[in-house]
Amino acid sequence: MVSNFKNSKPVFPILFAVSFIHLLNDFVQGIIPSVYPLLKDEHHLSFSQIGMITFVYQIAASIFQPVVGSYTDKYPQPYSQMIAMAFSLVGLVLFAQAHNYEMILISVFLVGVGSSIFHPESSRMAYMASGGKRSLAQSIFQIGGNAGTALAPILVAFFILPKGQDAIIWFAIVPILGKVVALYIGRWYKVKIADRTAVKNKVVLAPDLPNSRVIMSVVVLLLLIISKYFYIASITNYFQFFTMEKFGISEVQAQVFLFYFLIAVAVGTLLGGIFGDRFGRKYVIWFSVLGVAPFALALPYVDFTTTGILIVIIGLILSSAFPSIIVYAQELLPKKLGMISGLFYGFAFGMGGLGSALLGWYADHTSIAFIYQICSYLPLIGIVAYFLPDLQRTPHKEVEL
Template identity: 45%
Template sequence: MQAAVKLQTKQEQTIYRILFAISLGHFLNDCMQSVVPALFPILEQSMNLNYTQIGWIAFALNMTSSIMQPVFGIFADKRPLPFLLPIAMCLSLVGIIGLALAPNFYFVLASVLFIGLGSAIFHPEGSRVAYMAAGQKRGLAQSIYQVGGNTGQSMAPLFTAFIFISLGQFGAMWFTLLAAVGIVTLYYVSTWYKQELIVRKQLQKKRSVNEMKVTSKLVFAVALLIFLVFARSWYGAGILNYFQFYLIEAYGVTIKHAQIYVFLFMIAGVFGTFFGGPLADRFGKRNVLLVSMLGSAPFALMLPHVMLGAAALLLVLIGFILQSSFSVTVVYAQELLPGKIGLVSGLIVGLAFGMGALGAVIFGKLADIYSLKFIMLFCSILPLIGILTWLLPSDKQVKEMNNEL
C-alpha cells in the first residue's frame, strides 16, 4: 500500500528536466519543418516555381503529418513506443538531406514527405511525454512543450534571411547537425519514458478505468474545436507562406527585409503561446479561445490596408493574441477526451493544425489566378470565425461531462 502511495506521489511531481528536454526536441523537430517554407523564396527563383507549386510543397509537408498524426496518436494511446521519438528525428534527417540535394520540384516533394512523417510520429509521443512529466501543472507543462515547437516554427524567416539567401538550397545540409542533437536528446527522453511506462503500468493494475462515453455533445465540441483550429491554421498558412511575397510585390522590399516581418508574427506567437496557459488558468480556457480569435480580428482586417511600418506592429499584435490559445486548445481538448493524449495530439496539433496546409494550396492557386492582395484580404476575415467559440461547452460544463464518466 505504501509503495502504491509513493508511486502515486511521484506521478504528481512535475519533472522539469524532461519537460525542457522534450521541448528542445519539439523545437528541433519544428526547425526541420521550418526549413521547407524558409526555402520557398530560394526554390521559387532557382527552380522557377509558381505559387501553386509552392502550395503543393507546403501541402505535402503538412498533410503527411496531419493525416498520419491521429493514426500514430491512437496507436500511442494503446501501445506507447518510447523509442519512436529518436526514430522520428532520423526520418526528418533523411528529409533534410534530400531537400539539400533535391534537383527538381518532385524530389523536393519526396523529401518533405520524410520530414512530415517524422513530425507525425514525434508529436503524439511527445505530447504523452509532456503529459506524463507534468504532474499537477498540466497547463504550464503544455506551454513549455508547445513553446519549443512554436519557437522552431518561428525560425523560418531567420533561416531564409541569414542562411539560405547566402548559402542557397544546399545550406539545408547544416541542419543535419540539429537533427543529430535531436536524436541524442530524444534518446535520453525515451529512456525516461520507458521507465515511466513501467511505473504507470503497475499503478493501472490497482485502478479501475472508466470507459469514455461518446455523446453527441462531445462529438460536436471536438468537431467545432477542430474547425476553429483549422481556421486559425489557415490564417497562419497565409502569413507564413505568402505574406513575404506580398511584401516584396506590394512594397518593393527585399527578400531579407520581408523575412523580418514574418518573423515578428511568428515570434510574437511564441510569447502568446507561453502566456496563454496562465491566462486560461485565471479566466477560463473557453474565454481565452474566444478572445484569441475575436481579439485578433480587428488587427487582421486592418493589415492589408496599412503602411509598411504599421504592418510590423499589427503582425506582433495578431501573432501574440491569435497564438495565445495554442496550448490552451490542447489542454481543453485533453479535458474533453481524458486519457486520450495521443489522439488529442493527432486531432488538434496534427489533423486540425495540418489541415491548414489545404489553405496553402488553395491560397497558391488563388494567388496565381487573382493576386496576392486577394489572398491577404481573404485571410483577414478568418479570425471572425472565432465567434463560434460561444458554442463550445464552458469549462464548468466540461468538468461535469468528465464527472459523468
C-alpha cells in the same frame, strides 16, 4: 486509483527537454517555407506549385498522426522521438540535394512523416510531466516548436539564401542533436510507462457530459483549428511575397517580418498556457481566435511601420489558443490522449497544408494582396467558441483506463 496531479509538481527538466526537441523538430519543418523565395527563383515555380509543396508536407505531417496516437495509446513508444528525427534527417538531406520538383516533394514528404511520428507521444510526455499544470506544460512544449519555427527564417536568410539550396545540408546537425535529446527523454518516459503499467484498476476523471455534447465540442474545436491554421498558412507561406510586392523590400527584409510574427507566436503561446490554467481554457480560446479579428481585418491596408506592429499583435493573440485547445480536447477524452493529440496536431497541419494550396491557387489567379483581404475575415469564425462547455465548472466522473 484516480489519476490526478494535485499532489505532484511539474517535472520541469523533462518539460524543457521536450520543448527543446520540439524546437529542433519544428526548426527543420520551418526551413521548408523559409526557402520558398529561393526555390521559386531557382526552379521557376508558380504560387500553386509552392502551395503544393506545403500541401504534400502538411498532409504527410497530418494524416498519420491520429493513427500513431491511437497506436501509442495502446502501446506507448518511449523512443518514438528518435524514429521521428531519423525521418526528418533523411528528408532534410534529400531536400538539400533536390534539384527537381519531384524530389522536393519526396523530401518534404519524409520530413512530414517525421513530424507525424513526433507529435502524439511528445504531447503525451508533456501531459504526464505537467503535475496538473496542463496548459502551462502544453505551452512550454508548444513554445519550443514556435521558437524553432521562428528561428528558421532568420537562419535561412543569413546562411542559406546567400549560398543556395545546397547549404541546407549544414542544418542536418539539428535532427542529429534531436536524437541525443530524445534518448534522454525516452529513458524517463520508459520508467513512467512501467509505473503506470504496474498500477491496477487505474481510473481518470472525465467530464460528465453526454456523448453528443462531447462530439459537438470536438467539432467546434476543429472549426477553430480551420480558422486559425488557414490564417497562419497565409502568413507563414506568403507573407514574404506580400511584403516584398507591397513595400518593395528584399527577401532578407521580408524574412525579418516573418520572424517578428513567429517570435510573437512563441510568446503568445506561453501566455496562453498560463492564462488557460488561471482563467479557464474556454475563455482563452474564445479571446484568442475572435480577439484577433480587428487586427487581421486592418492588416492588408496599413503602411510599412503599422504592418510590423500589427503582425506582432496578431501573432501574440492568435497563438494563445492552441495549448488550451489541445488540453481542452485531452480533458474531454482523457482515455485517448495519444489519439486526441494526434488528431488535433494532424488536423492543424492538414488545414495548414490545404490552406496553403488553396491560397497559392488563388494568388496565381488573382493577386497576393487579394488573399490577405479574404483571409482577414477568417478569425470571425471564433464566435463558435461560445458553444464550448466550461469544463472547470462541469461535474466529472471516474472512468477506467
